[in-house]
Amino acid sequence: MLLCRISAASRTLARFGRRSQWGGGLLHRALSCSSSRCHGVGSGEGNGQGLYRDTVLLPQTEFPMNLTGQNLLDRELEIQQKCGFADLYSWQRQRKAKKEFCLHDGPPYANGDPHVGHALNKILKDVRNRFEMLKGRQVHYIPGWDCHGLPIELKALGESGTTGLSPLQIRQKAREFAERAIARQKAAFQRWGVMADWDQCYYTFDGPYEAAQLKVFQEMHSKGIIYQDHKPVFWSPSSRTALAEAELEYNPQHVSRAIYATFPLTTLPPKTISENAGLEGVSALVWTTQPWTIPANKAVCYMPNAQYSVVKRADNSQLLLVGTDCRASVAALLGTELESVCTFSGSQLEGGICKHPLLPDKEVPLLPANHVTMAKGTGLVHTAPAHGMEDYSVASYFDLSVECVVDEDGKFTEQAGSELHNLPVMTEGTAKVISMLKECGALVKEEQCVHSYPYDWRTKQPVVIRPSRQWFIDVASLKDKAKDALQKVHVLPESARGSVLDMLNRRTYWCISRQRSWGVPIPVFYHKETGEALINKHTVSHVVNLFKDKGSDCWWELPIDTLLPPEVLKKSKAGPVTDYIRGQDVLDIWFDSGTSWAAVLPESDPRADAYVEGKDQTGGWFQLSLFTSVAVRNKAPYKCLVVHGFAVSEKGEKMSKSVGNVVDPDEIINGGKESSTPPYGADALRWWVAESNIFSDVQIGPNALNSARENIKKLRGILKFLLGNLQGFDPRVQAVDPKQMHYVDQYMLHLLREFSIKVTDAYAGFDASRVIRTLQAFITRDLSSFYFSIIKDRLYCDPEDSLGRRSCQTALEEILDGVTRAIAPILPHLAEEVYLHAPGHEKDETLFKSGWIKSRKHAAQYDLTIAIEPGLLFELMESLQEESVSTSSQLVELMMAARVNLTTELPRDLPSDALLKHGTFLINLEGGVIREDSAYSIAVLPASGARCPRCRRYTSESADCLCPRCQTIVSKAH
Known part of the structure; x- marks a missing residue:
């Protein structure tokens, strides 16, 4: 082993000077032998070498060097069939396993064809699941x-082209549409090689799922976390429904007609009158980007801790009240100088009253508010409680009335006045309000303002804020618990934790009711006369049982006395059923998916090892699952969050059909109509996912796909070389005992062990790209450029059954097995294809049923005693380990042992089970000037120490104690 180490070290230094590309010249020369000719043998030259061609053991295998076109597609489908891809998940669920790995599938939306975003997400999950299964864990993964x-x-109704449908008719068409989309997506996921029981998926429209969801609803309602209220919500006129924040897209290029308008002060603030004279005729100057809300104004708000000034316009002597810090920007906007008349603190504005500019008989107070800033505008904020979240908070605190002037279609109601009635507030209504302000002399300035504005993420149309009676989740009561629970969650990458927390902090409340038909109905009944809601554990539990058996269609199908039977009414202490009507609202679909942990995860511990989704879910599924779980169980539904980026074009652009840069995963696999889009197969798609840095946006296009194809081709070449040289070798009966193997073969098994450790760690960290980098380094540096160069002569020219050749084949078989298993989670089709040709197992056995990388070398579990006679070699070894016994020297590291005892002679009392090696090492330096042939002996024994819980080396005194090195490091850290 020492000779192996020293000679390998010198070779390693030398090979860095001739590093080749992956699968370089050596590989191509070796592969050329498989076509029945070997370079230098049988070349046809007149040197007689052709006479010996048949005596050379050339590589032989039926494994193809390359697969392209239809042959590639046919082979992948054949592998899926032959190797039981469809039954693999069920098989592993039935086997005994000590541990379970649960990856909870975030449900894709059932409204379209599969796209590369699906591929990125599903394949990333599958890579981890297949790794965990190979490691011997029982994987829990139910697609949904x-x-x-x-x-x-909307799509279902658009397809039908009919109107006036009943809720049940709408639901039937929507269900059929969703089922067709699910079938297309499911077929694609199976073709990509995603491992699952595809007959046992979860769907949010299934009765049992809906019942589990309503159980969570009931528990949150009983705790007061879910409540009904009449307050402003984001409302989509284009969809005619309330929206949650997760359903909004903010358009940064939205253009508003912003205005500066005056609110004349009719009652001056008492604290300013005593200090200043001549303030009659002053007007508060307000700025707003939503002029249509002026008719609903109830107050003008100021910042109590800021400074305010009354200024006089140089061009018309008008007196205006503005924030002192805004004076310069307002003067520039108006194009005139503003002379300061007086200045005072915001708190002195208390008690002031303004006249509404459009409603002369209406007075509005000056009120303090924390949301007012001096960053833009005038430092005074027009306040319409019905049409702003902060405005509503002010109204609640000061008990102002909340009057809505906008209907469900986004048009002014009759309450807004005859001039505005029925006008769309965002367009004609805004224009009319500005015109009215101009007519009454209140309009000071109009400007175009480009700013970020919320849009309905489905219809891509702007939303408004309007009050409505809706059902809400009290997020404020959950935020602290959610933050505490999140501290115990591992987030990958860690930088994403800030985004999760930021999105959590931004949510004020969660509106969970929707005015639609296609969803889970909110199980509430309303009194016909009072409108009071009837909802309690008795009513909800009864509905839960009905939904579980019949599905939520029964909410509309069954008579109300079945939904609300006498025994339930009695327990609820309610009147006769004829006094009630069933509610018509359905739950927000984010509540549907946000309660999936309750419907899908194991009942024993409904907490997943990992949730893996795109970065858009930091404010979506990640967050809303957290809220519902914390509300019910005071803990997160996941132990780890993996936040990946989006798939984008090779130019880094978001994919869009209008731009024409959409990459279709079906065309990637099967090829497109154009010759420029050849079939790459599923493994190339999977390689693209694995090779990418998934923690940022991932580019895809011809360059990335061609690179994936070429890398797989090179990998096939390496595997073909390994398979070809294992022809006729059966490791079960012909493998050489490690004690008898050539040192360089033993060394390669050490390197294989290192490789397997690195690959295992990378997979465990959701870092498949590191797996690929490690694989490429191992193949390029350790195999192609080093080991393969050394062993050719032994493989081709030694006797077939010689110890040297069998030693080499023993190493090659373990390398083939290790590399094949290492790539299996990423390239399952290729791995199973290799396994069909590989020696050492039954023909009907598949790789994925046979476990993870197996290595016979566990050097870190052994203690070594190295005895070298005094001389130059001993001095060289002492430079690597100064003390006689060490667990952390450079020599220990090179030998990959637990402990090394460096001495001049072996102890006489070695145990009988010690493995002994003897040999000599020639040192030849400076052209023979320095020359020494040194003898050495090595004794190998099982490690005497216990496994350190920190570094996992066998160097500690007991299993519950750190080794000396780790004790020192940990103590310094604290």
């Missing part, structure tokens, strides 16, 4: 689909 919601409803 998010099936309700407005986009599906």
Whole structure:
């Protein structure tokens, strides 16, 4: 082993000077032998070498060097069939396993065809699941689909082209649409090689799923976390429904007609009158980007801790009240100088009253508010409680009335006045309000303002804020618990934790009711006369049982006395059933998916090892699953969050059909109509996912796919070389005992062990790209450029059954097995294809049923005694280990042992089971000037120490104690 180490070290230094590309010239020369000719043998030259061609043991295998076109596609489908891809998940669920790995599938939306975003997400999950299964864990992974919601409803109605449908008719068409989308997506996921029981998926429109969801709803309602209220919500006129923040897209290029308008002060603030004279005729100057809300104004808000000034316009002597810090920007905007008349603190504005500019008989107070800033505008904020979240908070605190002037279609109601009635507030209504302000002399300035504005993420149309009676989740009561639970969650990458927390902090409340038909109905009944809601554990539990058996269609199918039977009414202490009507709202689909942990995860511990989704879910599924789980169980539904980026074009652009840069995963696999889009197969798609840095946006296009194809081709070449040289070798009966193997073969098994450790760690960290980098380094540096160069002569020219050749084949078989298993989670089709040709197992056995990388070398579990006679070699070894016994010297590291005892002679009392090696090492330096032939002996024994819980080396006194090195490091850290 020492000779192996020293000679390998010198070779390693030398090979860095001739590093080749992956699978370089050596590989191509070796592969050329498989075509029945070997370079230098049988070349046809007249040197007589051709006479010996048949005596050379050339590589032989039926494994193809390359697969392209239809042959590639046919082979992948054949592998899936022959190797039981469809039954693999069920098989591993039935086997005994000590541990379970649960990856909870976030449900893709069932409203379209599969796209590369699906591929990135599903393949990333599958790579981890296959790794865990190979490691011997029982994988819990149930794919699911998010099936309700407005986009599906609208598409279903658009397809039918009919109107005036009943809720049940709408639901039937929406269900059929969703089922067709699910079938297309499911077929694609199976073709990509994703391991699952595809007959046992979860769907949010299934009765048992809906019942589990309502159980969570009931528990949150009983705790007061879910409540009904009449307050402003994001409302989509284009969809005619309330929206949650997760359903909004902010358009940064939205253009508003912003205005500066005056609110004349009719009652001056008492604290300013005593200090200043001549303030009659002053007007508060407000700025707003939403002029249509002026008719609903109830107050003008100021910042109590800021400074305010009354200024006089140089061009018309008008007196205006503005924030002192805003004076310069307002003067520049108006194009005139503003002379300061007086200045005072914001708190002195208390008690002031303004006249509404459009409603002369209406007075509005000056009120303090924390949301006012001096960053833009005038430092005074027009406040319409019905149409702003902060405005509503002010109204609640000061008990102002909340009057809505906008209907469900986004048009002014009759309450806004005859001039505005029925006008769309965002367009004609805004124009009319500005015109009215101009007519009454209140308009000071109009400007175009480009700013970020919320849009309905489905219809891509702007939303408004309007009050409505809706059902809400009290997020404020959950935030602290959610943050505490999140501290115990491992987030990958760690930088994403800030985004999760930021999105959590931004959410004020969660509106969970929707005015649609395609969803889970909120199980509430309303009194016909009072409108009071009837909802309690008795009513909800009864509905839960009905949904579990019949599905939520029964909410509309069954008579109300079945939904609300006498025994339930009695327990609820309610009147006769004829006094009630069933509610018509459905739950937000984010509540559907946000309660999936309750419906899908194991009942014994409904907490997944990992949730893996795109970065858009930091404010979506990740967050809303956290809220519902914390509300019910006071803990997160996941132990680890993996946040990956989006798939984008090779230019880094978001994919869009209008731009024409969409990459279709079906065309990637099967090829497109153009010759420029050849079939790459599923493994190339999987390689693209694995090779990418998934923690940022991932580019895909011809360059990335061609690179994936070429890398797989090179890998096939390496595997073909290994398989070809194992022809006729059966490791079960012909493998050489490690004690008898050539040192360089033993050394390669050490390197294989290192390789397997690195690969295992990378997979465990959701870092498949590191797996590929490690694989390429191992193949390029350790195999192609080093080991393969050394062993050719022994493989080709030694006797077939010689110890040297069998030693080499023993190493090659373990290398083939290790590399094949290392790539299996990423390239399952190729791995199983190699396994069909590999020696050492039954023909009907498949790789994925046979476990993870097996290595016979566990050097780190052994203690070594190295005895070298005094001389130059001993001095060289002493430079690597100064003390006689060490667990952390450079020599220990090179030998990959637990402990090394460096001495001049072996102890006489060695145990009988010690493995002994003897040999000599020639040192020849400076052209023979320095020359020494040194003898050495090595004794190998099982490690005497216990496994350190920190570094996992066998160097500690007991299993519950750190080794000396780790004790020192940990003590210094604290």
